[in-house]
Amino acid sequence: MSSHAFMTEYESDSYIDGLAQAVPFRFVDRVVSISNNQIVTELNAGGLPFKFTQEAHADTYVLLEYAAQSSGMLLRDKKEKQRGVIASFKKVERFVYEPVSFPIRLESELVEQRHPMYTFDFQTFSNNELIVRGTTSIYIGG
Amino acid sequence: MQCIDLDSHLRQTSPFRFVDEVSFSETDGLIRSVRLYMGDEEFFVGHFPGDPVVPGVILVESMAQSCRAWLNSQLGAKAEGFIASIDRAKFIKPVRPGDVVIIESKPLNEISELNEGGSRFCRFSCVSKCGDENVAKASLTLFQSN
Numbered sequence: 285m286s287s288h289a290f291m292t293e294y295e296s297d298s299y300i301d302g303l304a305q306a307v308p309f310r311f312v313d314r315v316v317s318i319s320n321n322q323i324v325t326e327l328n329a330g331g332l333p334f335k336f337t338q339e340a341h342a343d344t345y346v347l348l349e350y351a352a353q354s355s356g357m358l359l360r361d362k363k364e365k366q367r368g369v370i371a372s373f374k375k376v377e378r379f380v381y382e383p384v385s386f387p388i389r390l391e392s393e394l395v396e397q398r399h400p401m402y403t404f405d406f407q408t409f410s411n412n413e414l415i416v417r418g419t420t421s422i423y424i425g426g
Numbered sequence: 427m428q429c430i431d432l433d434s435h436l437r438q439t440s441p442f443r444f445v446d447e448v449s450f451s452e453t454d455g456l457i458r459s460v461r462l463y464m465g466d467e468e469f470f471v472g473h474f475p476g477d478p479v480v481p482g483v484i485l486v487e488s489m490a491q492s493c494r495a496w497l498n499s500q501l502g503a504k505a506e507g508f509i510a511s512i513d514r515a516k517f518i519k520p521v522r523p524g525d526v527v528i529i530e531s532k533p534l535n536e537i538s539e540l541n542e543g544g545s546r547f548c549r550f551s552c553v554s555k556c557g558d559e560n561v562a563k564a565s566l567t568l569f570q571s572n
């Protein structure tokens with residue numbers, strides 16, 4: 285990750301403000317670092333009821349949306365005012381079958397790009413424990 | 427056709443319940459569920475502002491809830507659980523307010539495997555349709571909590 289850049293809070297907010305999704309369906313709280321093909325983000329517990337998590341635990345679908353929104357930030361310069369939408373998930377596995385604690389950290393890597401389709405491998409962690417990993421493809425133009 | 431009592435077999439309630447009716451046909455072995463997206467669901471506010479679309483992950487969750495309701499009904503339970511894995515989920519067409527989504531799911535495990543306590547995982551193949559058109563497909567595995 286040679287061009288890896290750690291974010292200030294201001295820079296992080298600018299990435300999050302660029303998401304097409306808005307509250308209450310916005311699932312990224314902080315961009316920790318970003319490079320051309322990798323991103324690390326955090327999801328915190330604040331305002332959970334408005335993030336569609338139930339009983340303060342992160343359902344798998346929340347983690348999937350979190351993964352897609354985070355991954356989509358790597359496409360900010362490729363969207364040209366178009367929207368990225370989730371085309372698919374593949375090989376998603378959950379490793380922890382109990383409520384997870386926050387903050388949750390996500391690492392995503394752009395592994396294939398065939399415009400307008402972009403594919404990412406992602407992993408989410410809680411307390412450095414792997415919670416979910418998988419692959420998502422995002423289509424630009426939805 | 428066996429109608430499944432959702433209040434007895436699904437722990438999710440409004441606004442986190444994404445199925446309106448679930449039934450099971452012994453004839454073809456399919457779980458069928460119905461969901462009308464009214465347009466007043468809270469997620470539409472943010473997904474997307476001024477252009478409401480049902481999030482793909484909500485379609486996956488509705489498939490999982492449909493399968494969970496059937497699974498619990500077979501086990502006489504109201505247990506919770508998790509989506510343990512998704513081999514593949516594909517989103518084909520956007521679902522918008524006013525659309526009625528029909529989900530057809532096929533259990534791929536024998537329920538006896540769960541009854542005998544040998545496995546707490548159950549696999550399903552699911553298709554979501556609006557009218558005659560497929561809008562999403564998924565192959566998923568549910569983990570059944572105690």
